[in-house]
Amino acid sequence: MAAIDATHDPALTSWVASANRDGGDFPVQNLPFAAFRRAGSREAFRGGVAIGDEILDLGALAATGLFAGTAGAALTAAGEPTLNALMGAGPEASAALRTALSQALRTGAAHAARLRALLVPQSAAEYRLAAQVGDYTDFYASIHHATAVGRLFRPDNPLLPNYKWVPIAYHGRASSLRVSGYDFIRPRGQLLPAGATVPQLAATRRLDYELEVGIFIGRGNALGASVPLAEAESHVFGLCLLNDWSARDLQSWEYQPLGPFLAKNFATSVSPWVVTLAALAPFRSAWTRPAGEPPPLAYLDGAAQRAAGAFDIELEVSLETARMRAAGLAPQRLSHANFRDSWWTVAQMVTHHTVNGCNLEPGDLLGSGTQSGPDPGQAGSLLELSAGGKRPIALADGEQRTFLEDGDRVTLRAWCERQGFRRIGFGEVTGTVLPGA
Ligand code: CA
Secondary structure, three states, X not given: OOOOOHHHOOXXXXXXXXXXXXXXXXXXXXXXXXXXXXXXXXXXXXXXXXXXXXXXXXXXXXXXXXXXHHHHHHHHHHOOOOOHHHHHOOHHHHHHHHHHHHHHHEOOOOOHHHHHOOEEEHHHEEEEOOOOOOOEEEEOOOHHHHHHHHHHHOOOOOOOOOOOOOOOEEEOOOOOEEEOOEEEEOOEEEEOOOOOOOOEEEEOOOEEOOEEEEEEEOOOOOOOOOOOHHHHHHHEEEEEEEEOOEEHXXXXXXXXXXXXXXXXXXXXXXXXXXXXXXOOHHXXXXXXXXXXXXXXXXXXXXXXXXXXXXXXXXXXXXXXXXHHHHXXXXXXXXXXXXXXXXXXXXXXXXXXXXXXXXXXXOOOEEEOOOOOOOOHHHOOOHHHHOOOOOOOEEOOOOOEEOOOOOOXXXXXXXXEOOOOOOXXXXXXXXXXXXXXX
C-alpha cells in the first residue's frame, strides 16, 4: 500500500498558478496521468500529467533528458502514445516519476522556466484512453446497488446467496470503451414490451448510466499465478471514472442465464485522467463489514485490508438535458455516493479475479460496478432513482426523467477531501445521447 510522503505535503504549491487555486482537481499533490495531444492536430498522442489547468507534456519532457535513473526510465515510458508501458513498469517506477514530477513542478523548482515551455492548456487538448485496454471486466461491488436492483428484477429474492461471498463480475467489451466526450446513438436491441409474449427489435426506451470507479491494472501477473491480497495493490496503477451505459429493457430480457450482453457493450465512457494509488494514499479508509455479516473467505481478508483497504472518494452524477443546455442552465446533480461504501475493495477484486490463475495485463480495466450508497438518494443509476421507471425524477427546470432522453448529457465527477491534506479530483467523464434510428 502506497505510503504518505513528501509529495502529499499540503503546504506544497506549484509554479503553475492555476494548480494552487482552492477546490481545483489538479494541485501538485495529485499528478494524474492521461494520453493527450493538441485538439484537432495530427500530433502523436503521448502521456501528460495534469497540473492546474495545464498538462505537462511528458513526451517533450522525456526528450530533455532532465530526469535520470528510475524516474527517467519511467518518463520515457510515459512519453509513449499509451501508458501501458508505464503501467506495466510497476509502482516503484511510477512512484519515482511522481517524486521527480512533484519536485519539478513545485514552487522554486530548478528548471521551471524550461518546463513552462512544455505546458499545454487542458482546454486546447484532446484525449484518448490512457491505455490500450486488452480486457475489460465489470464488477458488481456495491451491495446497496445489488440489493436495490435485485429488488426490482426479483422482488422476493433481491440479493442472491453468493453475493456476500463472491466479488461478482462479467467480462465486458474492450472495443466499445471510449474516452470522455463520446456521444453515442441510442442503441437498439431485443426487448419484450410489458404484456407482450413476443419480443421486438427497437431502440431502447430505458437507457441509463452507471456511476462507477475504473481500475487500471499496472504490473500484470503470469497465467497460472494468482495475486495474494497483500500484493494486489502493487498490480494496480490507478483509478478513474467510468460510466457503464446500460439499456435496461434489453438487459431484463437477455440477462438470464449468462448476464449482461448487448445491454452494456454499445458504449462505456472512461475519464481521461488516471489518479495513481500513490496520490490516493492520504484518502484511505478502514474496510469493515457490518455486525452480523460473514467475514470473507481468508484469501479476501487481511489486517492491512481491514485497516485501510477502502478508498474515501466522493462520487457525483449530474445531468444536462437538451432544454437546460438551450436555456443556458447549469447541469443538475442527480445523486452522490462514496467509494468507501463498496462491499468489495479494489484489492479484493484483483485478488479474486486472479485466484484461479487468470492473468491480468498492464492497461486492463476493471469497473467497480455501480456505486450506490446506503441512502436511496445515493443511488448510482436512474434505474434505482426512478424505482425501475415507476417514480419520475423532477428536474429543477420542470422536466422529469425516468430514463435518459435524446440530448441528455451525463457527467460523472469524483474527488477526495480530508482534513490536513490538499483536496484532489479526478476531472470528469461525460457523454451525450443522440437520437436512435
Ligand atoms: Ca456496470
